[in-house]
Amino acid sequence: MTDRQWLCAYVITRNGPCDYGLDPAPWLVGHGDLGIVVSEIEPEVFEQIDPTDPADGGLVRLARRHDEVVRAVFRQAPVLPLRFGTVLAGTDAAVRLLRRSYDQALPCLAQIEGHREWGVRARLAGASQARDDLTGLSGTEYLTLRRERLTSARRSRQSAAEAVGLLHTALRRHATRTAERARAHGVLADTAYLVCQDQESLFHREIDRLTGALDGSGVRLETTGPWPPYTFADIELGRRADV
Amino acid sequence: MSDEIEPAPMPHEIEIAPSSEALVEILDRVVHRGAVVRGDAVISLAGIALVRVDLRVMLLGIDGLEEP
Numbered sequence: 001m002t003d004r005q006w007l008c009a010y011v012i013t014r015n016g017p018c019d020y021g022l023d024p025a026p027w028l029v030g031h032g033d034l035g036i037v038v039s040e041i042e043p044e045v046f047e048q049i050d051p052t053d054p055a056d057g058g059l060v061r062l063a064r065r066h067d068e069v070v071r072a073v074f075r076q077a078p079v080l081p082l083r084f085g086t087v088l089a090g091t092d093a094a095v096r097l098l099r100r101s102y103d104q105a106l107p108c109l110a111q112i113e114g115h116r117e118w119g120v121r122a123r124l125a126g127a128s129q130a131r132d133d134l135t136g137l138s139g140t141e142y143l144t145l146r147r148e149r150l151t152s153a154r155r156s157r158q159s160a161a162e163a164v165g166l167l168h169t170a171l172r173r174h175a176t177r178t179a180e181r182a183r184a185h186g187v188l189a190d191t192a193y194l195v196c197q198d199q200e201s202l203f204h205r206e207i208d209r210l211t212g213a214l215d216g217s218g219v220r221l222e223t224t225g226p227w228p229p230y231t232f233a234d235i236e237l238g239r240r241a242d243v
Numbered sequence: 244m245s246d247e248i249e250p251a252p253m254p255h256e257i258e259i260a261p262s263s264e265a266l267v268e269i270l271d272r273v274v275h276r277g278a279v280v281r282g283d284a285v286i287s288l289a290g291i292a293l294v295r296v297d298l299r300v301m302l303l304g305i306d307g308l309e310e311p
Contacts, residue, residue: 009280012278059270059274060266060270063269063270063273063274064269066273067269067272067273070273080278081276081277081278082277082278082279082280083274083276083277083278083279083280084273084274084277085274086280088280097280101280105278108278119268181271224265224268227272230272230273230276230277231272231276233276233277233278234276234278235278235279236278236279236280236281237278237279237280237281238280238281
């Protein structure tokens with residue numbers, strides 16, 4: 001790399017004072033009503049990421065730093081989080097990005113202002129079943145038992161899926177936007193909700209109310225958050241061929 | 244600088260434990276979400292796309308991912 005300055009960009013936010021209480025301190029490059037929060041970086045640090053073992057490479061450290069800055073800004077102002085690894089070629093490039101993205105980013109920021117993201121995951125509880133004692137069973141008896149077990153498991157899954165559907169219907173009433181996330185095996189639903197802060201009490205009361213009912217359907221709920229609106233910053237800014 | 248995550252104060256605060264699953268939650272949002280910048284973003288980290296699936300498989304022991 002040359003001697004030029006490279007900037008790691010974290011969020012687009014409102015232009016204004018920027019003391020986020022972090023060390024090293026990121027700073028804000030402003031343009032009109034918008035600002036982009038950046039810190040100086042050597043692009044080579046991204047080479048510490050080991051694709052064969054990302055958990056033990058530099059990815060975790062870099063991603064935590066990214067999340068730390070995004071959260072720090074988010075405590076003070078609405079944010080449009082930028083994708084991890086966004087590196088700009090200096091302050092002029094940051095200003096150009098803001099200028100080009102202005103009409104896109106400003107309304108987007110207004111839409112998510114006052115909102116926080118919450119994750120709700122529903123998974124089948126107690127998926128493992130005690131093994132049956134098959135001693136002395138005939139072949140026919142074994143097949144009958146096996147069929148009964150499969151039928152029971154299918155009914156349980158249907159019941160759980162219906163309960164999760166009711167949960168989502170109840171929760172989305174209090175959310176401005178929702179987004180389904182990729183699900184791991186055994187997970188019935190993994191949903192991100194963008195919730196206005198004046199709806200958060202109702203949103204969580206609904207979760208509390210339904211937790212017992214879902215438990216009876218064999219579903220366990222896990223809630224994470226509050227998150228900056230990472231999942232809902234799903235836009236593309238700038239132009240591809242303008243470097 | 245602290246490695247601890249300190250979400251903004253709020254009702255129904257949910258503590259994010261430093262578990263591998265919590266780490267996946269962070270990485271999934273930080274690495275795979277957020278606005279994409281074209282043009283002046285000189286590094287878009289194409290390699291991260293390769294990390295994407297492997298990471299979650301590795302940390303969660305997931306034996307299958309279902310896309311929404």
